[in-house]
Every structure is written in C-alpha cells, then in structure tokens.
Amino acid sequence: MSISMTNDIVIGGISIPPGARKRVGIKVAKLYDYTEMTIPVEVLRGKKDGPVLFVSAAIHGDEINGIETIKRLLARKSILSGIRGTLIAVPIINVFGFHQKIRYLPDRRDLNRCFPGSRSGSLGGQIAYIFMEEIVEKCTHGIDLHTGSMHRTNLPQIRASTDDFETKRLALAFGVPVVLNSNLRDGSLRQAAADKNIPMLLFEGGEALRYEEKVIRSALRGIISIMNTIGMIDQKKINLRPRKKEVFVARSSHWIRAPHSGSLRIRKRLGTMVKKDEILGVISDAFGQGRINVRARETGIVIGMNMLPLVNNGDALFHIATFENSKVVEEQVEFFDETLEIDD
Template identity: 35%
Template sequence: MNTGYSRTKATQSKPIKIYNTLIEAGQYVVIKIPVGRIPSGNIISIKAHVYRGPRIGPCMVALGGVHGDEVNGVEIVRRSIEQGVFNHLYAGTVIAIPLLNVHGFINFSRDVPDGKDVNRSFPGNANGSLASRVARIFTREILPVIDFGIDFHTGGRGHYNYPQVRFNPDHAPSMDLAQAFGAPFTVAGKPIKSSLRRTAVEIDKPIIVFEGGENLRFDEFSIQQGILGMKRVMKFKGMLSEAPDAEATKNFTYTAWLRSPRSGMFHLLKSSGEQVKKDELLAYITDPFGEERTLVVAKQGGYIIGHNNTPVISQGDALFHIASNQKPKILTLKPKTRNPKPKK
C-alpha cells in the first residue's frame, strides 16, 4: 500500500471500502478486483487506482475501456495517472480505472468472447456471461462508493467521433457535469437501456460519457480534450484548486446519422467538427471501375460530430453523424448518380 498524501492533513472523513479494502483520507491504493478466468486458467482482474485527498469531498470515477478496442479512453485515464493529475487533490476521492474490459482489450475487440457488450449488460449478474459479471463487479464495488463519474469512449469500428460529451437532459446533475466539462460539443440524449449511464442515473448518480477519436487508433486531440475536460469537472466539484478554462461549447439537442444511398468507395469532402448547410456536398461514392459517382449531400444543416472513415462502404452504412437543435428528418439518401466522365 502506497501513500500519496500527508496523513497529518487528513480530516475525520470516513474510510471508503472497495473489495474488502479500506482506504482512508490521504491514501493512494491500487486494488485488483478479479472478474473471472479465461479458458487458459488465467485470472482477469480490474485494476482500480484510488486517490483520497486530505479533505472531505465528492468521489469521482474516471473510467476507460468499457469497450476493449476504444484505446483513447484507456489512454486518457492512463495518462492522467502517469502525469499525476490525481496526486494533489484538494478534496474528495478519485477512483481511476483505465481498463474495465480487459479481455476485449487484449483481443482488439469491443466486446467479450461471447459477443456481449459490457455497456449493455448493467447492472450485471454474478452468474451471467463475462460481460454481465464485469458489469456486476462495477455495480457492486464501485457504483455505491461514487457520487459521479466520467466514462471515456471513442467512435466504433471505422467511425471517428469529434470530442463531445453526452448527458441525460432529464437529470440536472448530469447536465451540470456536461457543461463543466466544456467539450467542443455537448449532446443531450437519454441513456440506453442496460447501460452504465442508465443504471447510475436510476440511483441519482450522474455519469457523463466522453466520446473522442476512433477505435484502435490514438487521437491526440481527443486525448487532450478528455484530460482537460476531466480537470474542469474536478475543479467544478471542488476537488482541484485550478483547471484550464474551456473554449466555447456548442450544445445540441438532436442528432441523426446520414446513411449511404449505395455501396462503393467512400470519398470524404467534409469531416467531423465542421458546420454544414442543407444541400451542401459532403462526400461522393464511386464504383471501383470509374463508371459511376453518387453525390452525398446534407439533408439539413448542423455540425458533423462523427463520420465514417471506412474507404469501402455498403448501402445503408452510417456516413455522417449530424447534430443540430432542430428535430432531424429521415436522413437516408436516395441515389443521385451521375457519370463522372465529361461529355464530348
């Protein structure tokens, strides 16, 4: 057990208990929580870094790797530990978990071996699948201790997300956290059934979700935005004495995916972070033989908060995730194909 703070400065705050380990004010402890065995017999464990400040304050969880292939979230929490972001808390407690889905991480997979999604398995079951057992461990050991949290994610396979925070608009504490984070984009949206965010808000514990970058690929801009936003939240909660100011945040109420009208090779002309207007050309799709070209145009204005990075796409694939404050129309395009060869 290592101590990261002077115990003489600690107040009379009560110790917290995680997996049969008591952590007092002023302590830093690393706790390994076993969640199961893989077929080889090796035990998979979740590693939680617990930092307790010298004064009474809230308890935050900083969580990465709920989806094993979303490495930017893992790196945000890992780098925060390495850089000592939590070493000098003014007050309160931080539980930093860089990697929740260990099996998915070592197999370059979003999910666990049986195809189950950890973030669709909450509150979990101790006798269920590996995903359900991972969710259950978090629900049993971490969720009762915390007051709020930040869950760090990236875009899914082949999709890039511009740095953004998602929150439950029907829960005022979640909204406050999202605004304090100060991400470039803030997006309102009700939590998905059986997700961590849904499970937490049902017991009035706000957890916001940060999205930034693409799976299996580091994105330095997203990593930095995640670390800076977390610092701002901690300052807002009185846990840090200072944090960098945020630039202007754009707030959105609605989002919708613009989907592909045909299969082919996808050529981007616009990308995430850019504003678009109705009928603006965003991309085009070609066949592999140079005979046809299909234009992809915006059906309404807004900002692109995510886009498809896959060069070869199929009809119906999600191409652009567009956010606005107007209720979206159905954004599936009808093919508008033209011959790219000039007329003689």
C-alpha cells in the same frame, strides 16, 4: 455532495484509508488456462471530505484513447496532491476485449448493454454487477471515456441527459464545444448510474485502437475541469490558456446513410458545418463510374463519420448534429485546439 473521509473505502477486498493512494485488482473471471483476469483500479483519497469521482475507460475493449487519458491524469501530481474527496480511476473495464483488441466480450456481448448486471448472469452481466457494486455505488459522480466504434471517428463531445439539471451543469463545465442530449439506453452504465442518482458524463472522441493527441488532451482537460467544478481540486493549480470558450447543446442528431454500395470519397471533415443538400461525399464504383452524391438532410455540424471507404447500401456514414446556429458552433470547434497548461 461529499462523502465523509472518516471511514476506509473497500475495493476488491482492499481497504483504502483517507490520504492513501493504492492500486487494486478486482477479480472478475479466469481464462481457459486459469489465468486470473482483474479490472485494474487506482484509488486516490484526500484527507478532506469531498466527492467520490470514478473515471473509467475501455468498457469497449478497443477504445484506448481513454486509457492514455487516465494515465496522464494519474501522472498530474501537482493537481492530485491535496485533493478533497476520492478519485477512483479505472483505465480498463473490459479486460477481455482489451487483451484481444476487440470491442466486445468473448461471447460477443456489448458490456455497455449488460448493466446493472447480475451476480449469476452472463459474463457481461457478472462484470457489470461487480463494477456497480465495487465502484459505482461508492461514488457521487462519474465520467466514462469512449471513442467511435471500429472504422468510425467522433469529434470530442459529451453525451449526457441534459434534462437533469446537475448532469447538464457538469456537461457544460467539461468544456468541449458540443454536448449531445442523449437519451439513456437500457443496459448502459449511464442508465445504471442514473438509477442510483449518480450524475455521469459520457465523453466521445476519436476512433478505436488509436491514440489521438487532440482527443486525449480534450478529455484530460475536461476531467480536470469537472474535478474543479465539483470541488475536488484547487482552481489555482489549473493553468488554462485564457481563451473564450462556449459550449453548445445540440437540438438533435442523425446519421446519413449510404444510398448505394461502392467506394466513398469523403468531402467534409469532423467539426465542419454542412448545409442542407450539401455534398458530404461521393460514392462510385472501382472505375470511378456511377458517381452518387451523399447529401446532408439538414444544416448542422459533422460530429462523427465512417472512416472505411468501402461501403454498403445503408451503412452509417456521417453523424450530423443540429443547432440553433451551426456557424457559431463551427467557429468554436475551429479554435478548440488550445492546450491545457498544468504545472507539475
């Protein structure tokens, strides 16, 4: 799918003609002191017809790995020069949460449950409405970058509706070892994009309020791979270290919850295979007594975990994805640390 480059794209009241690169601030609201809050956007338009891809981050204000990823993407001059179509980069959607280093909006709403939004709704609804109108509805494809929520970390992974052929094709092309077939959630950006028939991927990796090099590299590598897959950039400008890559779609996933309150000692790390009934961690009291083992329900791969040692009964501790052959997935995750070679 491609968009004709004969017309300007208008974002935030600013016209961006073919071949131009511009930064725009989309006005969303004001603070108590009347400081204008704007969503920062950078638009790169090629001179040839092609897809229109949005890449966004910080829909949760404390998820900053994606912000650094977009910075690095925008710095790749050799790749971005001569692109076909348009790249719309939105490093911070939830500017309110970002400025306060928190996940949510000032009214404690989750912006990723406010889509498609409303012109006269809550603050979250209005921001969602503006983002849909100004960005999403002008695009043919989308990638939204996330991390784990506070005190949780995630293995680099793609979450997508693999029942849709095009979305599954792009999910596999992103190149991270694990793809989680994830149902669309009401009020999410992914749901709103699907309603507009826009294929969209959700990348998860790392934890909140941290820059993690491995996660940032894997996200950047995946975005560039998608740009190549949909015909935006020239394959010759991408220099990947030649290694065998295989992507696995999880059959299902589930969280293992704390069977008791106490302090948790983790026994497994992200990306490792665990067998049914294997010990994932041990909960004990302040004296190291009353030890209770946390065990796996099924054989699978650890794709997410709670990093806070102090846990209450029922807290989500380990996110386990199940596969046809978990051992093969573990091996693939182990050598996924290769770097992306890009000549600038």
